[in-house]
Amino acid sequence: MKLSFLDELYTTPGPIAGAYLDTSRDIDDPDKAVALRWRHLRDNLAEQGTDDATVEVMAEAVGTDGDVPGRHGRALFAAHGQIVLDEKLPQPPARDTAHLSEIPDAMPLAVQHAPDIPYVVVDLSREGEGVALDVVARLQAGRWPMSRVAREPRLERLTTADQWHEGAARLAQELEDLVHRNGAEVIVLGAAAGQPWERGVLLNRMPHALRERTVMVPRGEGQPTADTGRALLEDEVGDLLTQRLNVRDRMHLDMYQAQRARHPAESEGVAGAVAALQRGQAQALLVNRPAEPTRRLWGGAKPTHIARSADELWVFGAPSVREAPAESALIRAVVGTGAELVVVPREELPLNDGVGVLLRYTTAP
Template sequence: MQLSFLDRLYEQPGPWASVYLDTSRDIDDPDKAIALRWRHLRDDLVAGGADAATVDALADAAGADREVAGRHGQALFATRGRLVLVEELPEPPPRDVARFGPLPHALPVAVQYAPDIPYTAIVLERLVPPDADGAEEVVVEVESGRWPMSRALPGPSDLLRVAVEDWRLELPGIVRRLAELAGQADAEAIVVGADPGNERLQGALVNRLSARVPHGRRVVRSVAPTDPTPSPPESGRALLEQELSGLLTGRLRESDHERLERYQAQRARRPDTSEGMSAVVTALQRGQADTVLLNDPPRLPSPLFVGTEPGQIASTPGELEAFRSSTIREEDAGDALLWSTVGTGAQLTVVPQDTLALRDGVGTLLRHA
């Protein structure tokens, strides 16, 4: 995936205060719980040497995402008294974290972005509007986003309405509009859901839409739940969130799947320069890493050593002496690896452990294999 959303973290020097905070709102008195969590993290930052202005900048944003519903979290980054980046996380962090150091602790948010699959969700309903004098309408709700980040912050949406008796006549135009919206989103998956009893409408829409979208794009018919009392979708969350989770969790986006195939072919020929931390570090040093592959969940050997430039990264301090860097410091392996990946223009592909286990949890697709 592209890492341009992290550029601002590496365009200026630190030190950086990095915070991962559970800001879920599916509990009693969430504001009190979030305030307590933030207080502990604030104390950790102060104990780690963070200046008061930087801590205050974070305090203004911590837990301020009250409009975001359900389970979620925040990733916040600040330096020199200025809040630089706030990202809403589709899942709360496994534990609240606060770090203060030369590099931003950004790997967890990068992992949560993956697989970053563009999608379009569509739901059909038949209902009688309050002002329609008993006349039924078919309402088509459509929403696009990128999985999984759109779970907590849904993307743009639209509503299409047509009288039931006009459904067949208007269906070609509706399909044309839905295909246009999915194309604008570059959707790799299109999921169509419907309320029970509307399966015929759903089937007609799926058949026509499948014939209209580009080859290779999937149009999936969401099956109504068999549970007679299913939990209703949570307000403020992504349309068809549960269905999308079942379809997209564990998958890779098309471009990452293609990179993974190229990587596997490369590894078969050159395993020593393709897999493991040593191979990845060497490729980053030489500017040869097209893509860094990272297993999820990340379990990286630590630490790494860095100099002043993104290509100055090594497993031992001695390796960096050849770069004549004015500074050599020890860093968390994940922080160093991501800093070097972004700084050398490489991309990141997060690969589930079950899909492909990598030695040391990392591999690299080379630019000049």
């Protein structure tokens, strides 16, 4: 997973104030609940020495995601009275947190982007009956799981049932264009039980390359027409994609496993990851979820200034050093060296210290 969305976070002079906040709307009086949560974080930021202008600009941003229904969260980063990064989170944070640091706590935000799979949904339904029967197709592109809170527009196409063969051919062409524009790896084709004809006609008119990417999912009998403000077929897409990796991350994982078999000491654990990032040698950092208990590392002015002790950083000539949570220092080094992030479920591949590193090259055995 590429992390270019974090670039500005590391080009802004610190210190940077950050907050992770549950802004869910699935409770009674959510505005009051969010305001109370923010009050605690605001006090915490002030106690850590955050300047008033920065706290105020963050306060103005809190609560502006009221248009997103259901469970979700917010990640806010600001410095010197300006918002640096503001993202909605598909899941609320495990707990509300606030921090002021030279090395921002960006790993929780990055992890919420995973597995970052581009997809397209096609949902077919019937409206009317008899000679007035219509086939309705709804299409929506997205990147899972961020599509939960960052929706693309829905497209809707209506075709009379007796014209569905021609309508399906036109829809297949539109679908192919949408897949290519969005780089979709998966096409999720939904239809209610008892509606195999509409789905079969469309499949038969799709190019072979698209049929190979298509996964059919059942949808309940309820009306799918209402736009709830959430992603189209969100639950079905989540069941299908949540435990997957995108194509690029899967390639990195396969390469990593081959590398680890040959060079285990260089490939696994915090020590191996730090050594690779110091040299700009990391192609991708692998992290387990759930995460290991928080460790501490040391960082300097540059992304490659990362070490397990302050003395080690002085050897690298870092003019100033500071202690930081390991994940904060690691993700900064990943972004700063142009590496990528692969989030791997622990049950699929447990890693020492919950961390592994895929190298751009390896030293001779």
